[in-house]
Amino acid sequence: MGRTNKSGIDYSNPEEVKAYEQAYQKEYYKKTREKRKEYKKAHYNANRGQYSENGKKWRAENIERCREFGVRFRIENPDLIRKYSRDYYDRNKNNADFIRMCRKRGKAWRLTNPEKYKKLSKKSYIKNKVRIFEYHDNYRKDNPEKIFAYSKVAQAIRQKKLKRQPCEVCGSTVRINAHHDDYSKPLEVRWLCPQHHMELHNQNDTQNDISIETDALCETM
Ligand SMILES: [Zn+2]
Numbered sequence: 001m002g003r004t005n006k007s008g009i010d011y012s013n014p015e016e017v018k019a020y021e022q023a024y025q026k027e028y029y030k031k032t033r034e035k036r037k038e039y040k041k042a043h044y045n046a047n048r049g050q051y052s053e054n055g056k057k058w059r060a061e062n063i064e065r066c067r068e069f070g071v072r073f074r075i076e077n078p079d080l081i082r083k084y085s086r087d088y089y090d091r092n093k094n095n096a097d098f099i100r101m102c103r104k105r106g107k108a109w110r111l112t113n114p115e116k117y118k119k120l121s122k123k124s125y126i127k128n129k130v131r132i133f134e135y136h137d138n139y140r141k142d143n144p145e146k147i148f149a150y151s152k153v154a155q156a157i158r159q160k161k162l163k164r165q166p167c168e169v170c171g172s173t174v175r176i177n178a179h180h181d182d183y184s185k186p187l188e189v190r191w192l193c194p195q196h197h198m199e200l201h202n203q204n205d206t207q208n209d210i211s212i213e214t215d216a217l218c219e220t221m
């Protein structure tokens, strides 16, 4: 039987001593938690440059771990990620280079995930149906010259006065669109597949009428 003291510890029993020490340490950490936090913060603020250097170095040496962490974080915090990217987009939406990059990435994603894209666009169409109809309606009212040109082309095709041609860029014959450089000449059109039609409009950023044009005139040859 070992010697006991006020706190009732049996000092001859190493396990009991260890447990006591651990409990004491835990209590100590708990008590000084706020203080330690403050100290850390002050140290961080005073040595910001060094911290950022160290962080950079660590990330460069642990690329795989960073990637894993990033993937896990994105899976565990989808709402946060959505918010971040929306904020980022809002901050940069007037930057033409950024928008161009977004379009490029979006296109690459659509090409590599055709099934997901199909599902997503269907979902978003159902969700935004009313808005889309309104948009098209307003567009028709605001652009009578364009609408007139589209209907002229459609009519000429029906009457076999105009024949859909392969895409002038790639020669595709699927879902060919008629594109107007000048709406005052309704029957002067360029034939383009959806992809090259989109690219042409992306270049002339001022026009945003591709959906309507496509709507009005997109058929398989
Ligand atoms: Zn094409």
Ligand SMILES: [Zn+2]
Binding pocket: 178, 179, 180, 197, 201, 210, 213
């Ligand atoms: Zn066009």
